[in-house]
Amino acid sequence: MCGRAGLVACSITVALYCFGTCITFLIIIGDQFDRVLASVHGPDFCHYWYMNRMFTIAASSTVVILPLCYSRRIDFLKYVSSLGVVAVVYVVALIIYQKFAGNFVPGTIKTAPDSWTDVFLVVPVICFGYQCHVSVIPIYACMKERTLHNFTWCVSCAIAFCVVIYSLAGTFGYLTFGSNVTSDILESYSGSNPLVLISIVAIAIKTFTTYPILLFCGREAVSVLWTNLFHRNQSDVAVTEKRRRIIIATLWFLLSLVLAIVSPDIGVVIDILGSLAAIFIFVFPGICLLQSTLHKDPYLLLNKDRFAIFASFLFILVGTFIFGVVLVQGSERFSRKSHSMNQICI
Structure with missing residues (x-):
């Protein structure tokens, strides 16, 4: 596609x-x-x-x-x-x-995040x-x-x-x-x-x-x-x-x-993999939907195809946003962990 x-x-x-x-x-x-x-x-x-x-x-x-x-x-x-x-x-x-x-x-059992941005941590x-x-x-x-x-x-x-x-x-x-x-x-x-x-x-x-x-x-x-x-x-x-x-x-x-033997910490790995997974879940399907719809109806004559184009753009935008946010948060957590490890070593 x-x-x-x-x-x-x-x-x-x-x-x-x-x-x-x-x-x-x-x-x-x-x-x-x-x-x-x-x-x-x-x-x-x-x-x-x-x-x-x-x-x-x-x-x-x-x-x-x-x-x-x-x-x-x-x-x-x-x-x-x-x-x-x-x-x-x-x-x-x-x-x-x-x-x-x-x-x-x-x-303590929390029923709400401390900040709305904490939602993206999961x-x-x-x-x-x-x-x-x-x-x-x-x-x-x-x-x-x-x-x-x-x-x-x-x-x-x-x-x-x-x-x-x-x-x-x-x-x-x-x-x-x-x-x-x-x-x-x-x-x-x-x-x-x-x-x-x-x-x-x-x-x-x-x-x-x-x-x-x-x-x-x-x-x-x-x-x-x-x-x-x-x-x-x-x-x-x-x-x-x-x-x-x-x-x-x-x-x-x-x-x-x-x-795996030399890197026993999986926290940072999961953060990075989670950001890539957002690409698979949203961006690639959105691109495929966009391309397949344009291939089938290049002039977008049908309303359902116009809706499919809108949905594909929505998928791509959401996936790109999640990818960026998760990647930045994962990088910040990695930096904090590296800083704390350096302090321990010192």
């Missing part, structure tokens, strides 16, 4: 977003291993090389994740992803159960959680009956499930701890509780099953850049597709693994 320039720009953005998300997933896996080992062995677990964060992340991800990164089609991951969904349902059930049976004393997390646009195209391509009706039904069910799960976890988790809640809510529960340990393992399983999906999307984006930049003909593409897939997936995995 947007020509070669739009294709390249979209591919670069998809690759950056998926790569950053993969780093975040590996960091989360390391956090879950640390919690389990600290609860089972004790606080000195990291002194042993085989329980150290560097080893646990590298070993587990190489054994579990890497073999799933070379599939040619994304539907290969549907059974593994189902296991991740079950893991998420268990964690949410635990959060609800602990609200009524955990005997926690919540901190935008990165919301965009990061609900942003599934990058996997839409390969998933649609693998459907048995590729019709708009079937796809709309699948998307609606998936989004509705996410809304229910996220809302239950966020509401009951905040009501349980109030202002004392941590960014990783499982850290607020005692690691000695077997139910909590199971939930920590469940989150690790969920992350293991999600990483290959994001790598698949990012790998395809890099592959598009590869073929466009080198102007390969179709016969060359067919011959080298398997080799290119293996090379990109392997290098992607190794680089994300190294960065």
Whole structure:
């Protein structure tokens, strides 16, 4: 819809977003291993090389994740992803159960932000959680009956499930701890509780099953850049597709693994990814709607097409605004965190 320039720009953005998300997933896996080992062995677990964060992340991800990164089609991951969904349902059930049976004393419960601009602080997390646009195209391509009706039904069910799960976890988790809640809510529960340990393992399983999906999307984006930049003909593409897939997936995995090990803080990463997610949620769909409408009705003779043009401009403006605000706020938080770290070191 947007020509070669739009294709390249979209591919670069998809690759950056998926790569950053993969780093975040590996960091989360390391956090879950640390919690389990600290609860089972004790606080000195990291002194042993085989329980150290560097080893646990590298070993587990190489054994579990890497073999799933070379599939040619994304539907290969549907059974593994189902296991991740079950893991998420268990964690949410635990959060609800602990609200009524955990005997926690919540901190201050806020019902309104201190400033109206604070609303935008939650935008990165919301965009990061609900942003599934990058996997839409390969998933649609693998459907048995590729019709708009079937796809709309699948998307609606998936989004509705996410809304229910996220809302239950966020509401009951905040009501349980109030202002004392941590960014990783499982850290607020005692690691000695077997139910909590199971939930920590469940989150690790969920992350293991999600990483290959994001790598698949990012790998395809890099592959598009590869073929466009080198102007390969179709016969060359067919011959080298398997080799290119293996090379990109392997290098992607190794680089994300190294960065996850040396950068254990995911707060800033999520801020930046949230701003990119705003581009996927608003800007790119708005541009596609604009281009498709103009292609179908270049003179805008129909009222519905005029409304579609208005909606596309609205999407683009809202997405650009959110992207700018979130990026600036994320940069300010990063600057404050770096300043405080320098003061600690001094």
